[in-house]
Amino acid sequence: MAYRFLIIGAGFSGSVLANKLINGLDCSIEIWDERNHIGGNCHTERDAETGIMVHQYGPHIFNTDKKEIWDYVNSFVEFRPYVHRVKAMSGDRVYPLPVNLSTINQFFNRTFTPAEAREQLENVADKSITDPQNFEEQALRFIGKDLYKAFFYGYTKKQWGCEPTELPASILKRIPVRFNYDDNYHNNLYTGIPVEGYTAVMQKMIDHPAIKVSLGKKFIPGESSDHFDHVFYTGPIDAYFNYRHGRLGYRTVTFEQHSAEGDYQGLAQMNYCDEEVPYTRIVEHKYFTPWEQHDKTIYVKEFSKETTEDDIPYYPKRLSADKQMLQSYREAATSLKGVSFLGRLATYRYMDMHHVIGEAMDFVGRYITALKENTSIPVFPNEEQF
Numbered sequence: 251m252a253y254r255f256l257i258i259g260a261g262f263s264g265s266v267l268a269n270k271l272i273n274g275l276d277c278s279i280e281i282w283d284e285r286n287h288i289g290g291n292c293h294t295e296r297d298a299e300t301g302i303m304v305h306q307y308g309p310h311i312f313n314t315d316k317k318e319i320w321d322y323v324n325s326f327v328e329f330r331p332y333v334h335r336v337k338a339m340s341g342d343r344v345y346p347l348p349v350n351l352s353t354i355n356q357f358f359n360r361t362f363t364p365a366e367a368r369e370q371l372e373n374v375a376d377k378s379i380t381d382p383q384n385f386e387e388q389a390l391r392f393i394g395k396d397l398y399k400a401f402f403y404g405y406t407k408k409q410w411g412c413e414p415t416e417l418p419a420s421i422l423k424r425i426p427v428r429f430n431y432d433d434n435y436h437n438n439l440y441t442g443i444p445v446e447g448y449t450a451v452m453q454k455m456i457d458h459p460a461i462k463v464s465l466g467k468k469f470i471p472g473e474s475s476d477h478f479d480h481v482f483y484t485g486p487i488d489a490y491f492n493y494r495h496g497r498l499g500y501r502t503v504t505f506e507q508h509s510a511e512g513d514y515q516g517l518a519q520m521n522y523c524d525e526e527v528p529y530t531r532i533v534e535h536k537y538f539t540p541w542e543q544h545d546k547t548i549y550v551k552e553f554s555k556e557t558t559e560d561d562i563p564y565y566p567k568r569l570s571a572d573k574q575m576l577q578s579y580r581e582a583a584t585s586l587k588g589v590s591f592l593g594r595l596a597t598y599r600y601m602d603m604h605h606v607i608g609e610a611m612d613f614v615g616r617y618i619t620a621l622k623e624n625t626s627i628p629v630f631p632n633e634e635q636f
């Protein structure tokens with residue numbers, strides 16, 4: 251018997267689910283997405299005027315330590331190596347990020363060795379804080395007031411819309427400081443960018459005669475999904491239950507796109523650490539394809555704000571009230587039959603692309619095993635694994 255599946259969402263979660271299901275089972279699949287394009291938040295599109303590939307919902311760099319995931323995405327399209335280097339504007343000066351030996355030397359106007367830089371930070375750290383209770387205390391404890399104010403305070407306040415003292419210390423699990431000159435933003439084994447953008451990767455994943463994609467089609471739970479054997483839902487979990495326990499907290503981003511002749515800022519990403527500057531960062535998209543030549547440029551200012559009903563949810567806040575609410579939704583989800591919840595929105599976690607891809611790959615394996623062995627169908631991914 252051929253199974254009939256419905257997948258909600260044509261982002262990486264939905265696309266990998268479709269690709270793995272179609273290759274693992276005798277089935278037909280419908281994918282619905284309420285947007286007018288596939289790709290979810292990783293959608294890329296060439297700007298009609300300049301030909302520059304624009305990451306429409308913010309910059310995306312693919313990075314993973316897992317060879318299986320890297321080989322999988324590379325089996326669809328060509329990825330080229332890409333090293334992400336970020337600078338920070340603090341006051342009227344530009345520093346390398348993450349904070350590294352070069353940043354520390356520039357900041358203190360010294361030429362420390364790694365050991366001396368470590369000692370310097372120990373000297374300026376606030377040792378009176380023994381058990382940090384919030385983000386600010388966590389930062390002060392390790393890097394002291396001046397570095398914290400210069401690189402973390404204003405940026406964090408803009409990003410999360412509150413005082414860093416209101417944020418849990420766990421957000422800053424490890425202070426991103428390096429005592430060498432390494433300014434590569436990612437330290438994963440595999441880092442790259444697909445030559446023709448991310449939407450092309452997903453297009454290849456779902457290119458199959460038994461997969462039908464419907465765009466501009468919103469899924470309303472309880473309506474029109476009866477004739478499918480199973481629904482894989484990658485939208486927001488609170489929306490699935492019509493917000494019956496309330497709305498999970500997210501920050502969102504608004505984008506202000508500009509074009510100009512030549513270069514605008516000389517690199518892909520400049521963070522703005524000062525509270526007075528209203529945007530958090532400026533992203534210049536042609537730097538994501540260093541193998542292309544463009545006379546013009548496109549740069550995008552990003553503004554962070556609270557998510558309202560009409561906004562796209564971006565960064566889950568995961569405050570303790572959110573986590574309690576999430577628990578109620580998870581319980582409601584587990585009591586349903588014939589629906590599974592995957593991806594960043596349905597599990598309410600910040601997840602990189604390789605996380606959602608890895609979880610979807612793993613999930614289809616578990617789903618097929620459950621079908622074959624007639625055991626209970628998994629509702630959520632195995633979140634411990636990634």
Ligand SMILES: Cc1cc2nc3c(=O)[nH]c(=O)nc-3n(C[C@H](O)[C@H](O)[C@H](O)COP(=O)(O)OP(=O)(O)OC[C@H]3O[C@@H](n4cnc5c(N)ncnc54)[C@H](O)[C@@H]3O)c2cc1C
Binds near residue numbers: 258289602
């Ligand atoms: C600003 C920003 C920068 C990022 N940068 C990176 C990066 O550099 N590297 C990295 O690895 N990751 C990055 N990420 C994370 C990356 O965007 C996610 O991992 C990825 O988009 C998750 O894919 P997904 O399919 O789970 O969700 P999404 O991409 O959000 O896809 C979900 C889809 O479901 C659709 N949908 C929802 N509800 C419904 C409904 N009721 N009916 C129909 N359709 C529906 C939506 O329209 C959407 O297309 C970044 C995220 C953000 C916010």
